[in-house]
Amino acid sequence: xxxxxxxxxxxxxxxxxxxxxHSVSPQMQNAAFVDLxxxxxxxxxxxxxxxxxxxxxxxxxxGIKGFNATIPHKQALLSLVDELTPAARxxxxxxxxxxxxxxxxxxxxxxxxxxxxxxxxxYIPGKRRALVLGAGxxxxxxxxxxxxxxxxxxxxxxTTARAEELAETMRSVNSQVSVEAIPLATETxxxxxxxxxxxxxxxxxxxxxxxxxxxxxxxxxxxxxxFLFDLVYNPTETRLMQQARSVGAQVSNGxxxxxxxxxxxxxxxxGRRPNxxxxxxxxxxxxxxxx
Numbered sequence: 001x002x003x004x005x006x007x008x009x010x011x012x013x014x015x016x017x018x019x020x021x022h023s024v025s026p027q028m029q030n031a032a033f034v035d036l037x038x039x040x041x042x043x044x045x046x047x048x049x050x051x052x053x054x055x056x057x058x059x060x061x062x063g064i065k066g067f068n069a070t071i072p073h074k075q076a077l078l079s080l081v082d083e084l085t086p087a088a089r090x091x092x093x094x095x096x097x098x099x100x101x102x103x104x105x106x107x108x109x110x111x112x113x114x115x116x117x118x119x120x121x122x123y124i125p126g127k128r129r130a131l132v133l134g135a136g137x138x139x140x141x142x143x144x145x146x147x148x149x150x151x152x153x154x155x156x157x158x159t160t161a162r163a164e165e166l167a168e169t170m171r172s173v174n175s176q177v178s179v180e181a182i183p184l185a186t187e188t189x190x191x192x193x194x195x196x197x198x199x200x201x202x203x204x205x206x207x208x209x210x211x212x213x214x215x216x217x218x219x220x221x222x223x224x225x226x227f228l229f230d231l232v233y234n235p236t237e238t239r240l241m242q243q244a245r246s247v248g249a250q251v252s253n254g255x256x257x258x259x260x261x262x263x264x265x266x267x268x269x270x271g272r273r274p275n276x277x278x279x280x281x282x283x284x285x286x287x288x289x290x291x
């Protein structure tokens with residue numbers, strides 16, 4: 001593939017976060033631009049939360065076409081865009097912004113990225129009963145995606161009040177959804193995991209540099225019939241995934257969600273569908289090089 005270098009007419013996209021050094025999105029998106037041979041370039045910017053409004057204004061002034069946002073900017077962007085997609089409004093977070101002449105469109109591609117990755121990993125919807133571990137920022141898009149697909153969802157979190165707050169947020173969007181908050185404890189996980197066909201892990205446990213840690217109690221057997229989707233992708237095999245594999249359960253890490261949410265953002269900005277396989281390869285190469 002021919003390497004493209006930025007020029008005066010090159011379209012620029014970006015990712016902002018604080019910190020941002022760990023992100024493999026630049027390698028992923030730039031590989032997709034090169035693969036299609038389009039004159040785009042994707043760059044990372046470290047933006048302190050106090051400087052977010054000025055950074056957004058600066059990107060508009062510089063003619064940047066769009067950007068992604070990661071921790072800690074997703075919720076703060078809600079008030080800094082001109083329009084929100086229904087998904088971004090319901091989830092309560094923006095991870096993708098398209099900068100257009102008529103204003104800034106705030107979108108959230110995490111929910112569609114999650115669902116696409118889940119199906120790609122071989123999951124077949126069955127009973128549509130899910131257990132979500134964690135109630136932080138990552139959980140919002142997951143719960144929204146599952147409820148949109150007609151799932152009964154239980155959210156387990158160490159601080160139950162936070163899980164209840166997320167559940168109530170989803171009920172305010174649609175009062176007909178089935179969502180419940182429970183404590184993340186051995187006894188409640190034991191009962192809540194019975195009969196579920198999907199468990200989604202949304203905490204930072206097991207993520208680099210916390211390899212070897214797990215949110216699932218070591219003395220509690222993982223349900224064999226549940227598919228585990230672990231949002232962690234670094235390392236590619238977490239202790240939680242090992243626990244699930246040990247009883248024969250199907251598992252997937254979160255790399256597919258990263259790629260598919262990025263592909264959705266790519267298409268929003270460019271109007272072109274990227275080569276998802278090439279994006280996977282770029283992510284894997286970037287993570288291998290970072291070891």
